[in-house]
Amino acid sequence: MEQQVLKVDHITQQFGGLSALKDINMELNRGEIVGVIGPNGAGKTTLFNVITGVYKPTKGMVFIDGKNGTGKKPFEITKMGFARTFQNIRLFPRMTILENVMMGAYCRTSANVFQIIADTPKKKKEHIRIRERALELLKMMGLYEYRYELPTSLPYGEQRRLEIARALATEPMVLLLDEPAAGMNDQETEDLRKIILMLKQEGYTILLIEHDMKFVMNICERIYVLDHGELIAQGKPEEVNSDPKVIEAYLGKDED
Amino acid sequence: MIKKTVEFIALKQRFIIAAAVIFALLYPLLFSDLFILRMGTLCLMYIMLALGINLIMGYMGQMTFGHAAFWGIGAYTAAILSGRFGTNFIVDIIAAALVAGAFGFLLGLPVLKVKGYYLTIVTLGFGEIVRLVELNASGLTGGALGIRGISGIRLFAQEFTSPRAFYYAILILVVLTTVILMRINNSRYGLALKSIRDDDSAAEVMGVNVVRNKIMTFVISAMIAGVAGAFFAHYISYIDSTSFTTQASQEMCVMVILGGLGSIPGTMLGASVLTLVPEFIRGLAEYRMLIYGVIMVVMMLVRPQGLLGYTDFGLIRTRLLEERGKKKGGGENNGTTGTEG
Ligand SMILES: Nc1ncnc2c1ncn2[C@@H]1O[C@H](COP(=O)(O)OP(=O)(O)OP(=O)(O)O)[C@@H](O)[C@H]1O
Numbered sequence: 001m002e003q004q005v006l007k008v009d010h011i012t013q014q015f016g017g018l019s020a021l022k023d024i025n026m027e028l029n030r031g032e033i034v035g036v037i038g039p040n041g042a043g044k045t046t047l048f049n050v051i052t053g054v055y056k057p058t059k060g061m062v063f064i065d066g067k068n069g070t071g072k073k074p075f076e077i078t079k080m081g082f083a084r085t086f087q088n089i090r091l092f093p094r095m096t097i098l099e100n101v102m103m104g105a106y107c108r109t110s111a112n113v114f115q116i117i118a119d120t121p122k123k124k125k126e127h128i129r130i131r132e133r134a135l136e137l138l139k140m141m142g143l144y145e146y147r148y149e150l151p152t153s154l155p156y157g158e159q160r161r162l163e164i165a166r167a168l169a170t171e172p173m174v175l176l177l178d179e180p181a182a183g184m185n186d187q188e189t190e191d192l193r194k195i196i197l198m199l200k201q202e203g204y205t206i207l208l209i210e211h212d213m214k215f216v217m218n219i220c221e222r223i224y225v226l227d228h229g230e231l232i233a234q235g236k237p238e239e240v241n242s243d244p245k246v247i248e249a250y251l252g253k254d255e256d
Numbered sequence: 257m258i259k260k261t262v263e264f265i266a267l268k269q270r271f272i273i274a275a276a277v278i279f280a281l282l283y284p285l286l287f288s289d290l291f292i293l294r295m296g297t298l299c300l301m302y303i304m305l306a307l308g309i310n311l312i313m314g315y316m317g318q319m320t321f322g323h324a325a326f327w328g329i330g331a332y333t334a335a336i337l338s339g340r341f342g343t344n345f346i347v348d349i350i351a352a353a354l355v356a357g358a359f360g361f362l363l364g365l366p367v368l369k370v371k372g373y374y375l376t377i378v379t380l381g382f383g384e385i386v387r388l389v390e391l392n393a394s395g396l397t398g399g400a401l402g403i404r405g406i407s408g409i410r411l412f413a414q415e416f417t418s419p420r421a422f423y424y425a426i427l428i429l430v431v432l433t434t435v436i437l438m439r440i441n442n443s444r445y446g447l448a449l450k451s452i453r454d455d456d457s458a459a460e461v462m463g464v465n466v467v468r469n470k471i472m473t474f475v476i477s478a479m480i481a482g483v484a485g486a487f488f489a490h491y492i493s494y495i496d497s498t499s500f501t502t503q504a505s506q507e508m509c510v511m512v513i514l515g516g517l518g519s520i521p522g523t524m525l526g527a528s529v530l531t532l533v534p535e536f537i538r539g540l541a542e543y544r545m546l547i548y549g550v551i552m553v554v555m556m557l558v559r560p561q562g563l564l565g566y567t568d569f570g571l572i573r574t575r576l577l578e579e580r581g582k583k584k585g586g587g588e589n590n591g592t593t594g595t596e597g
Pocket residue numbers: 015018020038039040041042043044045046047087
């Protein structure tokens with residue numbers, strides 16, 4: 001059997017009377033690229049929020065690399081090896097682009113406040129290490145020359161790439177990308193596709209939310225389809241694409 | 257014009273810092289006038305207090321309107337200890353830091369639950385409660401009479417009481433505070449603080465234990481204020497609760513807001529200006545609060561981050577030097593660097 005890095009086990013998430021997720025089961029194996037699709041308000045982002053500890057699920061469990069991750073705080077989940085990007089970009093607007101990426105590496109540093117105030121060699125070394133790692137990632141994402149600018153000075157597509165760089169700086173095992181291609185033009189989307197394939201080659205496991213069906217079909221090995229908080233289909237892209245329930249969900253919502 | 261000046265300062269910052277340190281060291285020798293020496297000493301003490309507040313307001317982006325309480329707690333701790341047990345200055349400072357830090361921890365706890373305006377109210381209430389306790393716990397604090405006859409600086413089996421000794425004592429404390437802040441700023445802790453300021457829930461998702469960092473920052477900031485309080489008690493030798501009011505807290509906040517959030521030189525500038533101007537222009541002293549109010553409103557409208565707010569001279573210098581290096585090295589990428597966003 002393949003190595004399972006994420007298992008979502010009978011997850012239900014309620015907001016007042018609204019069930020944003022109903023009894024969802026899914027899993028993710030090491031090295032896979034898996035898509036989560038569904039119409040607006042289907043519960044995709046909520047699923048990410050449950051996995052990353054932003055919401056505590058009403059029912060069910062989340063297992064991260066075989067360990068129970070249910071109810072853990074977001075910073076603990078990040079430390080366990082899950083990193084995410086946000087649907088509505090959330091970079092730190094008053095920190096430089098370099099600092100934004102260094103911030104991602106924060107969870108892989110450990111100097112305590114006494115070591116920081118005493119400026120010990122350990123602290124200096126680890127600060128140089130995360131700075132260098134951040135610069136490397138910026139080069140990889142083609143953002144190196146903007147490193148001292150603020151993230152707000154970047155065009156939209158590059159802000160999304162910066163978010164990916166920041167997530168990579170956490171040294172994740174799994175990357176959760178929430179609509180990474182949203183608002184990108186064709187060229188930017190194509191660049192993103194290359195980046196994601198490169199990341200797969202480097203051994204990252206990727207869970208991807210996306211609206212752009214073509215993009216998902218192109219890149220994902222398996223797909224989960226959510227609608228109104230329910231998992232209505234799952235499987236290979238071709239299978240999902242021809243599933244009548246999926247077609248109905250999309251036709252019923254998007255064609256207005 | 258402004259940009260050129262800022263760039264000039266950024267490039268010459270080592271020289272400017274060295275000049276400032278030398279000036280600060282020679283100050284008591286250059287000016288023998290007691291009033292001038294006293295102004296310098298007070299300036300430095302307010303710089304220390306404002307630097308501590310800036311950690312919370314500028315770097316972490318939270319409001320605190322009760323900081324005079326920590327200053328007072330430090331002052332009373334030092335006054336009581338040295339009065340009853342004849343402790344030396346180092347012991348007083350450490351005790352003041354620990355006691356103020358403990359209260360900072362207590363105040364930090366509600367940060368678990370409240371944010372923004374609520375936090376402001378909590379800190380305000382805290383400041384008032386501490387003042388009322390100081391006023392009424394006569395057995396410990398002397399109540400409305402306060403504590404008189406506090407000793408000078410006891411150190412090495414001597415007691416220093418000269419204005420110069422006090423000046424150098426606070427200068428050393430300010431230098432230490434500045435070094436601590438610079439080191440925090442340039443560390444993982446600094447990154448965490450800035451990310452909390454910018455977006456605390458995104459910071460948590462990126463791996464920051466927000467609650468822990470907030471509490472720690474309250475403790476450190478309170479400790480700095482406590483030490484400044486210990487100094488203050490020995491310096492003026494008489495304390496009562498009227499020094500440590502909400503008004504004093506607000507004055508410290510205005511210093512930071514005027515000078516610059518998240519900027520060490522800005523804080524120094526703001527604290528100096530607001531300490532010196534009302535003292536030198538006697539006629540203005542009465543209008544102090546009015547002036548502060550006007551400054552607050554104008555700054556909020558025109559430049560909410562303060563004069564030097566979030567101006568990172570180190571960063572500007574790095575950028576300028578790199579641009580120059582590039583031009584010398586054949587000018588690759590010329591079109592893309594140096595453009596302002
Ligand atoms: N914190 C919250 N409180 C109350 N309701 C919420 C909350 N978060 C999400 N919801 C609701 O849950 C449902 C699912 O939202 P979610 O953001 O997960 O959808 P989505 O699939 O990501 O949609 P989109 O494609 O628009 O991003 C929506 O009806 C939304 O209004």
